[in-house]
Amino acid sequence: MSPSSSSDSAAPIRLGTRGSALALAQSQRVADSIAARTGSPVELVTISTLGDRSTAPLESLGGAGVFVTAVREALLAGECDVVVHSLKDLPTGPHPELRISAIPKRADARDAIVARDGLTLEQLPAGARVGTGSPRRRAQLRRRRDDLEVVDLRGNVDTRIGRVLGSEPTGDREGIEADLDAVVLAVAGLERLGRDDVITEHLGIAGWPTAPGQGALAVETLASVSGPLRSALQGIDHAATRTSVEAERAVLRLLEAGCSAPLGANAFIDGGMLFLAARVYSDAGEQVSAAHALYVDDTRTPGEDAAKRVVDELLELGAADLAPLGGAR
Known part of the structure; x- marks a missing residue:
C-alpha cells in the first residue's frame, strides 16, 4: 500500500523539495498545511537538482525542467509522496503519471529591485551594474534603461543580495564582496525568506509583467494519489x-516559448472576469503586447480560451519576429 493511501494516520508523509533556503521555506508552509489537514507528520526530503548544482546560465541548461526533473524522478521512484515546485519552473505540458494536485493561493507576483543606497531603477546612475539570470528581466532592463550594464547572475537569494549589499563571513560561509549596484528578484521569494526589508522598489505588473506562474507554488503527486493526502x-x-x-x-505552451523565454504574462480574476495580459520581448528590449478578458462562467476552459485570444494577437503583432517561438504559425 502506498504511503499516500495508508490508513495509518501516524505514518509520516514525505514531501520532496529542492534544498535551497527558499525551496525549504515554501515547502515547509505546504508541509504544515498538509499536516494540519491529515493529522499525520510531514517530513521534508531534500533533493539536489541540476539547476542547483550548475552555475551556467539557465537557458544553456535547457530551460524548462532544470529545477524539476530530479524532484519528479524522486516522486516517481517512490522516494516521496508529494513534491513542491515553484510553478514558474514547471514545464507547461502535462506529465502522464503525475498531477498538480494543489496550487495554493498565490503570493505577490511582482519583481523588485534591490539596490545599493536605497536607489530605485530610475535613480541608478548610467553604467550601473544590474544582475539577473532571467532573459525576460534582461530585456525589460534594456528597454527601461539601455544605459545600464546587465550582468548574468546565478546563486541563491542570499548570494544575490550579497552581490549588492555585501555580507560578512558566518560560520563556514565566506563573506560576499559587493560588486553589483542592483539585482532584480521576485517579491514572493524575498517575502517567504523574510528578506523583503532589502527591497528598494516594487516594480508594477502593468509596466513590468513577470514570469507565468510567478509567486505561485505547484504541489505535485502521482496521478493515482488517494485518501487523506488527496483530500x-x-x-x-x-x-x-x-x-x-x-x-x-497556456500562453507559454501555445507559443511553445519555454519557461526561460523573454515573455511576461499575468492574469487575475475580478468581478467574475478573467483578465489576461502578455508581453513578448526581443533581447534588445523591443516588445509586443496583448490583453483580453472573458467571464469565467461563460466557458469550461477560461484560461485556455483567454490564452488563445492573447496568443493569436501576439503573433499577428509580430511576436515571432522578436523571440524564438515554436508556436509561430
Missing part, C-alpha cells in the same frame, strides 16, 4: 489562483 491537497487548492496561472502558462 488535504484539495483543501489547499485555490481555485482563482489555479485559473489565473493556467491562463498564463
Whole structure:
C-alpha cells in the first residue's frame, strides 16, 4: 500500500523539495498545511537538482525542467509522496503519471529591485551594474534603461543580495564582496525568506509583467494519489489562483516559448472576469503586447480560451519576429 493511501494516520508523509533556503521555506508552509489537514507528520526530503548544482546560465541548461526533473524522478521512484515546485519552473505540458494536485493561493507576483543606497531603477546612475539570470528581466532592463550594464547572475537569494549589499563571513560561509549596484528578484521569494526589508522598489505588473506562474507554488503527486493526502491537497487548492496561472502558462505552451523565454504574462480574476495580459520581448528590449478578458462562467476552459485570444494577437503583432517561438504559425 502506498504511503499516500495508508490508513495509518501516524505514518509520516514525505514531501520532496529542492534544498535551497527558499525551496525549504515554501515547502515547509505546504508541509504544515498538509499536516494540519491529515493529522499525520510531514517530513521534508531534500533533493539536489541540476539547476542547483550548475552555475551556467539557465537557458544553456535547457530551460524548462532544470529545477524539476530530479524532484519528479524522486516522486516517481517512490522516494516521496508529494513534491513542491515553484510553478514558474514547471514545464507547461502535462506529465502522464503525475498531477498538480494543489496550487495554493498565490503570493505577490511582482519583481523588485534591490539596490545599493536605497536607489530605485530610475535613480541608478548610467553604467550601473544590474544582475539577473532571467532573459525576460534582461530585456525589460534594456528597454527601461539601455544605459545600464546587465550582468548574468546565478546563486541563491542570499548570494544575490550579497552581490549588492555585501555580507560578512558566518560560520563556514565566506563573506560576499559587493560588486553589483542592483539585482532584480521576485517579491514572493524575498517575502517567504523574510528578506523583503532589502527591497528598494516594487516594480508594477502593468509596466513590468513577470514570469507565468510567478509567486505561485505547484504541489505535485502521482496521478493515482488517494485518501487523506488527496483530500488535504484539495483543501489547499485555490481555485482563482489555479485559473489565473493556467491562463498564463497556456500562453507559454501555445507559443511553445519555454519557461526561460523573454515573455511576461499575468492574469487575475475580478468581478467574475478573467483578465489576461502578455508581453513578448526581443533581447534588445523591443516588445509586443496583448490583453483580453472573458467571464469565467461563460466557458469550461477560461484560461485556455483567454490564452488563445492573447496568443493569436501576439503573433499577428509580430511576436515571432522578436523571440524564438515554436508556436509561430
